[in-house]
Amino acid sequence: MESFVRGLPKTELHIHIEGTLEPEMMFEMGERNGVALPFQSVEDVAAAYEFDDLQSFLDIYYQAAAVLQTENDFAQLMAAYLAKAASDGVRHAEIFFDPQTHTERGIDIGTVIRGFARGQKRVAEVSSTLILCFLRHLSPESAVEVFEQARPYLAYIQGVGLDSGELGNPPELFAEAYRRAVEAGLRPVAHAGEEGPAEYIWSALDVLGVERIDHGVRAADDPALVERLVREQIPLTMCPLSNQKLQVFPDLRCHNLKELLDAGVLVTVNSDDPAYFGGYVGDNYLAIATALDLSCDDLAQLARNSVTASFLPEDRKVALQQEITEYVASVL
Ligand code: HPA
Numbered sequence: 168m169e170s171f172v173r174g175l176p177k178t179e180l181h182i183h184i185e186g187t188l189e190p191e192m193m194f195e196m197g198e199r200n201g202v203a204l205p206f207q208s209v210e211d212v213a214a215a216y217e218f219d220d221l222q223s224f225l226d227i228y229y230q231a232a233a234v235l236q237t238e239n240d241f242a243q244l245m246a247a248y249l250a251k252a253a254s255d256g257v258r259h260a261e262i263f264f265d266p267q268t269h270t271e272r273g274i275d276i277g278t279v280i281r282g283f284a285r286g287q288k289r290v291a292e293v294s295s296t297l298i299l300c301f302l303r304h305l306s307p308e309s310a311v312e313v314f315e316q317a318r319p320y321l322a323y324i325q326g327v328g329l330d331s332g333e334l335g336n337p338p339e340l341f342a343e344a345y346r347r348a349v350e351a352g353l354r355p356v357a358h359a360g361e362e363g364p365a366e367y368i369w370s371a372l373d374v375l376g377v378e379r380i381d382h383g384v385r386a387a388d389d390p391a392l393v394e395r396l397v398r399e400q401i402p403l404t405m406c407p408l409s410n411q412k413l414q415v416f417p418d419l420r421c422h423n424l425k426e427l428l429d430a431g432v433l434v435t436v437n438s439d440d441p442a443y444f445g446g447y448v449g450d451n452y453l454a455i456a457t458a459l460d461l462s463c464d465d466l467a468q469l470a471r472n473s474v475t476a477s478f479l480p481e482d483r484k485v486a487l488q489q490e491i492t493e494y495v496a497s498v499l
């Protein structure tokens with residue numbers, strides 16, 4: 168099953184580029200840029216990565232991102248991620264970045280975006296696009312402000328998203344920032360129903376007009392919502408190892424991915440913050456397959472869903488679906 172998963176052509180739709188910062192690179196950049204870290208060694212880091220919930224992770228994640236300073240740093244981070252993705256069978260990635268994490272500490276948004284673009288060019292085997300995320304623990308005004316700072320760079324960006332601490336920060340607060348982003352042609356998505364209630368999924372759909380829900384596991388609490396997700400084929404970008412590390416489910420065997428997949432929801436498997444949660448996208452496919460006893464057919468369906476749920480043009484989707492069909496026929 169391991170070699171089946173690694174070779175299975177797939178897309179990655181829920182990956183935070185700042186969450187791909189491996190401890191080794193964090194130390195290297197910290198030293199190069201004279202940025203002190205709260206850890207002394209890679210072993211220290213492993214001990215610190217025991218999380219109780221989303222917030223306990225975010226506290227460390229935002230601190231670590233401070234080592235990213237120059238255009239080169241952002242390029243190095245992006246190229247390293249895409250090279251790993253390529254070895255996991257990823258053909259296309261739609262990649263979140265959090266500009267406010269960098270602009271709030273005085274880094275110019277152009278440095279961030281130009282760096283990512285250079286990194287994207289270095290890895291030819293994986294196509295990729297950027298999704299600009301607003302930090303929901305910051306104000307709606309700050310979201311509008313960072314969107315305006317990003318305006319000169321919209322050619323580099325395909326989508327707009329919403330992440331960070333969910334509870335108490337509902338989607339509807341960010342209606343104005345989304346209105347501007349969508350008017351400018353960006354495709355809207357949002358994290359909802361990770362720790363927050365099913366109501367946040369409704370408001371992400373109805374107020375922000377999102378095309379995909381990131382995580383969305385709490386949708387299962389609301390049968391009318393599940394019915395809508397099925398009827399409208401609204402994708403959920405799920406991240407099993409993230410849910411396990413942040414204790415969204417008491418155990419991966421309690422995860423509702425298979426239940427929602429069987430109900431007809433367009434479920435996908437992704438990696439969220441792989442440097443923090445113990446694995447890249449292939450590891451996520453394998454972990455959930457083991458926990459829920461998924462078949463190779465289920466895994467192929469998840470890969471097909473990842474293509475359907477992407478923002479790729481129709482001709483590329485058709486070609487990738489064909490590639491999956493041929494791959495499955497050749498190995499099963
Ligand atoms: N949820 C919310 N914000 C995030 C996450 C997540 O899983 N990862 C990085 N920022």
Ligand code: ZN
Pocket residue numbers: 181183330358381439
């Ligand atoms: Zn996420």
